[in-house]
Each structure stands twice: as structure tokens, then as C-alpha cells.
Amino acid sequence: MIFELYTSYPPSVNNYYVKTQRGIFISQKGKKFRSELLDSVHEQLAGFEPISGKVCVTVVAFVPDRRVRDMDNIQKPLLDAMTKAELWGDDCLVDQIFIYRGAVHNKGGMVYIRVDEGGPIIPLGSERLV
Numbered sequence: 001m002i003f004e005l006y007t008s009y010p011p012s013v014n015n016y017y018v019k020t021q022r023g024i025f026i027s028q029k030g031k032k033f034r035s036e037l038l039d040s041v042h043e044q045l046a047g048f049e050p051i052s053g054k055v056c057v058t059v060v061a062f063v064p065d066r067r068v069r070d071m072d073n074i075q076k077p078l079l080d081a082m083t084k085a086e087l088w089g090d091d092c093l094v095d096q097i098f099i100y101r102g103a104v105h106n107k108g109g110m111v112y113i114r115v116d117e118g119g120p121i122i123p124l125g126s127e128r129l130v
Contacts, residue, residue: 002051002115003087007040008033009064009109010077030077037081051088054095054118062102064109071099078111087115095119 010016011029018027026034041048059078063069079091095118102112 002055002117003045003048004115005040005044005113007111007113008036009061009105009111010037010074010081012069012073013076014073016077016080030081033077034081034084037078038085041085041087045087048087050086051093051115053093055088055093056096056116056118057094057098058114058116059097059099060102060112061099062105062110062112064105064107066104069101071101074111075099078113082113093118095121 010033011027016027016030016033017024057079059074061071061074075097079094079097082088083091
């Protein structure tokens with residue numbers, strides 16, 4: 001394991017960006033989440049050196065309420081905020097990502113993130129994968 005981190009629940013990708021006449025920008029919700037994640041990093045991972053190798057990311061999303069949610073909608077905001085917090089150079093280092101739905105966390109939700117070294121790359125055509 002490289003590190004573990006708890007942070008606030010990210011906004012959906014649908015609420016992470018805002019489109020204006022001048023272009024597409026990070027929304028206020030997105031900026032707030034980035035700031036909260038950075039605070040979590042400083043609090044829980046003080047002195048952490050950025051990752052330079054391939055990684056596997058496991059996320060347990062403790063949703064804020066019982067509304068229907070697509071777990072894939074939190075991926076982009078979460079990985080982008082981790083990049084902005086300089087946990088790695090770029091989220092292209094993520095070779096594997098697993099997202100699990102946790103129990104309802106009535107205080108706004110939260111996410112648990114675990115980052116491990118990346119697993120082996122599966123060669124194309126070497127084995128039948130289906």
C-alpha cells in the first residue's frame with residue numbers, strides 16, 4: 001500500500017463543471033471539493049512525496065443519502081482533485097480503479113481512498129479473458 005485517505009464526498013461529474021460563454025470551468029462545488037481534499041491530504045499525509053509509478057486506486061464511496069447514484073460519476077472529480085493536490089503527476093498513472101458503494105453516511109457523505117502499486121499489465125491475446 002502506498003497510502004490511505006478519507007475525504008469528503010465529491011460532486012458528481014454533472015456538477016463538477018460549469019459551461020459559460022467563455023468556456024468550461026470547474027464549478028464552485030468542484031473548487032470546494034478540491035480544497036477539502038487538499039485539506040485532507042495535508043492533515044492525513046503530511047510530507048507525502050508525489051507518486052511517479054503506475055497505481056491501483058480503490059474507492060469506497062459512503063454516499064450522503066439514499067438517492068440513486070451512478071458510482072462512475074465521482075471518478076473524474078476525485079482523480080482530478082487528487083492530481084491537483086499533487087498526489088501524483090497525472091491521473092494517467094492510474095492503471096486500475098475499483099469503486100464500491102459503502103453505507104449511507106448522513107453527514108454529507110465521504111470517501112475512503114486506498115492507493116496501491118499497479119498490478120501487472122495483461123498482454124493482448126495471450127489468454128482468453130472472457
